Structures are given as C-alpha cells and as structure tokens.
Amino acid sequence: MIKLSDVSLIFGEGTPDRVEALNNISFQLNHGDFVTVIGSNGAGKSSLFNAVSGLYPPTSGVISKNKVDITRWPEYKRAAFIGRVFQDPLMGTAGNMSVQDNLTIASYKGMKKLKISLNKQKKNEFRELLSQLEMGLEDRISDNVGQLSGGQRQALTMLMMVLSSPDLVLLDEHTAALDPRNAEKVLELTSRFYSNYKLTVMMVTHNMKMALDFGNRLIMMDRGEIILEAEGKEKSRLTVDELVKRFHDIRGMSLTNDETLLS
Template sequence: MITLKCLTKTFNRDSASEKQVIKSIDIHVNPGDFITVIGSNGAGKTTLFNLISGAISPTSGSILIRGNDVTTLPEYLRAKNIGRIFQDPLAGTASNMTLEDNMMITCKKGFKWPVISLNKKMRQFFQKEVTCLDMGLESRMKENVSTLSGGQRQALTLLMTVLSRPDILLLDEHTAALDPRNATMVMALTRRFIIEKKLTSLMITHNMGHAIEFGNRLIMMDGGEIIIDVQGDTKKSLTIPKLIDMFGSIRNKTFENDEVLLTT
C-alpha cells in the first residue's frame, strides 16, 4: 500500500540551522497493516506523516502508494485516498456547521460519492451511521458541532473520516487530548472501524500500552530513523520493559521521554 524509498527530509538546508529530520527511511506498508508508531519528541513521527500525506515535500527519496509514485503529488490530490486525524478534537470538524452538514461535506471528499443534496434519504443515512457511536448524536443532527464535547467531536471526526472511504488512515496522536474514558472509547471505535473497513492505518501514540495492544505491527523512531520494526508473534510478546530494553540495546542509551515512559 505504501512504499518509502531512501526518504529524507532536511529543514533549512545550507544554513546554520540546517537539520535532517528524516534520514533515509525505507519501509513497505502492506494493505491492511495497522502500524503503531512511537518515539521521543523530535524523533520524526509527525514529519513522516506530513511526507506521506503530501503536507511537505521530501528532500530526496520517493513515496509510492499502491505502486504509484506520488512524491510530487500535492496534498489535496493525495487527500482523495488518505484520511488524517490530528490530536486536536476541533481540527476535524467545522464548528459553525451542523452535524449533518459536516457529514455531507465528508461524503463528497475525494469524489467517491455521487454529488447529491442533503435530502431526506441522506439525513436518514447519517442518523443511522451516527447511531453506531452510541452517544445519542442521532437526535442532535441539526445542532452545531461546537456544542459537542471533545470526545464526541473526535469520535465524529473518526466516523466522518471512515465514511470518506480512504485507502490509508493516518492517526496523529488522535486520543492524546482526551480524558482516559473518552480515549478508551475512541480507541475502541478506531480498532472497530479499521477492522470493519479493512483500512491500512498508521497511528502515532505516546501511550506505550496502546502501541503494544493495538495493531499488528509496531515501529519505533529515533533521530529521524526507524530503529525497531516488529510484527506478528514478536509484537504480541512485547511488554513495555522489553520495548525499552530493545531501544537501549540498539541506541546504547536510556529512553528518556518521560511522557512515553509514564503513559502505560
């Protein structure tokens, strides 16, 4: 589904503040992979997502999606096939629009749905889909999204993204701003939608417990490189101490990100 070849990204080239953030990454993501991505702040995780989505261009290397070279393809064209959810629950919805209007816009994303109006049939369809969130939102379809809580908005964003039928789902710490109860709820929905829709997904998380529990594959980044890539039985047998020990043996240093170490 995704192939990155010798991908690099350097900011402020040929200046005193030049910094290589992504260092010659090679990785192949298989269709249906659910990959959790961990690493200290500054490891290059979000930059990697920005490169895949087309938000920024690589300094060198190539990006292939379904075998097609999209290295120079702009973000708005890649968005037809890539859904991305950010940490901020407010980022994925339009606050001053109703739930049903937000969902109508989503259905037109990527031109995969016929251009249709918000008629009775569509309203009934949206209500049915929202019911699966089990939040009572089906009775609030004409309310502005600004009236929803952060957890409700992130759950709605997740549903809307799935309804847009992406091939690839990028989750950029999408539960980090939520309280534990809402984070648990959104993660349960995440797993359910990924399985039901057979999505290829990458999820950045600072929660090492989530990184181990969810998905079939885990990668750890450090200093712009992928230093750990485990899947299958190896991933299933992982524990947080084992993961920290793996980092130490590879990098010969202590994993120093307190946020990651304490979020288990």
C-alpha cells in the same frame, strides 16, 4: 500499498538550524496493516506523516502508492485517498456548521465508493451512522459541531474520515488531548472502524502499552530513523520493558527521561 524508499526530509538546509526530520527511511505498508508508531518528542513521527500526506514533500527519496510515484503529488491530490486525524479535536470538523452538514461534506468526498444517497433518506442514514459512535449524536444532528465535547468531536472526525473511504488512515496522537474515558471510546472506535471498514492505519502514540495493544505492526522512530520494527507474533510477544531494553541496546542510552513514552 504505500512504499517509502530512502526518504529524507531536511529542514533549514545550509543554516545552523538544519534538522534531519527523516533520515533515509524505507518502509512498506501493505493493505490492511495497522501500524503503531512510537518515539520520543522530535523523533520524526509527524514528519513521516507529513511526507506521506504531501504537506512536506521529501528532500530526497521516493514515495509510491501501488507502484505509482506520488513523491511530488501535492497534498490536496493525496487527500483523496488519505484520511488524517490530529491530536486537536477542533481540527477535523467545522465548528460553525451542523453535525449533518459536516457529514454531508465528508460523504461527498467518499460518495463514489460508499454510494451515500443524497435524498431524504440521508438524514436517517446519518442518524444510523452517528449511533455507531454511541455518544447520543444521532439526536443532535442539527446542532453546531462547536457545541460538542472534544471526545464527541473527535469521534465525529473519525466517522467523517471513514465516510470519505480513505485508502490510508493517519492518526497522529488522536486521543492524546482527550480525557481517559473519551480517549478509550475513540480508541475503541478506531479498532471497530479498522475492522468494519477494512482500513489501513498508521497510528502515532506516546503510550507504549497502547502501541503494543493495537495493530499488527509496530515501528519505533528516533532522530528521523526507524530504529525498531516488529510485526505479527513478534509484536504480540513484546512488552514495554522489552521495548525500553531494545531502545537502550540500539541507542546505547536510556529512555527513562521520556516519561510520556513510558506512561
């Protein structure tokens, strides 16, 4: 569905601060894939998402969607089919607006596909959708989103993202800022939405175990490159120890200094 061919993303070209955030990445994402993305700080994980979402168009290479070249499409045009959730729970929702108004905006975006009605029924529909989150938000539909906890807000962001019927969902450490209980809830929601709404997902995590437990494919990035890929049975057989060993074999150095990645 999404294909990257020899994509590079260079910052600070011609300066001493030159960084190759992405180095000749080629990667194909199929409809229904759930790809977990791991790698140390600065490996290029967010840059990969930035290139796909159009925030930073690649320096070279081609990005296509269903064989249409979208390399130079601006971010707003891609936002029509990409849902992105960031680490910061404040980013995906408008804090000074009510739960209902936030959902209304999200449903406009996806209206064509989901046929969300805009009549009196809407409130009930939203209540029903919110009850899926199992956080009691169905009773707080008129509250300002700013009054919600980080976990509730991130769950609402996930729901809004799903309402916009994205073809591709990019989750960039979307549970990293939450306490363990809320992180688990949002992760459970991620799995449920993936199955129920037949999403295509890429999820960055610093937690190797999480990367192994979720999804059908895994990629490991380092210094702007995809250094390891596993999918299907091969992925399900992988262990954290095996991943660490493979990193060592590929890079000739140890991962032991990366505590978060090993957590």
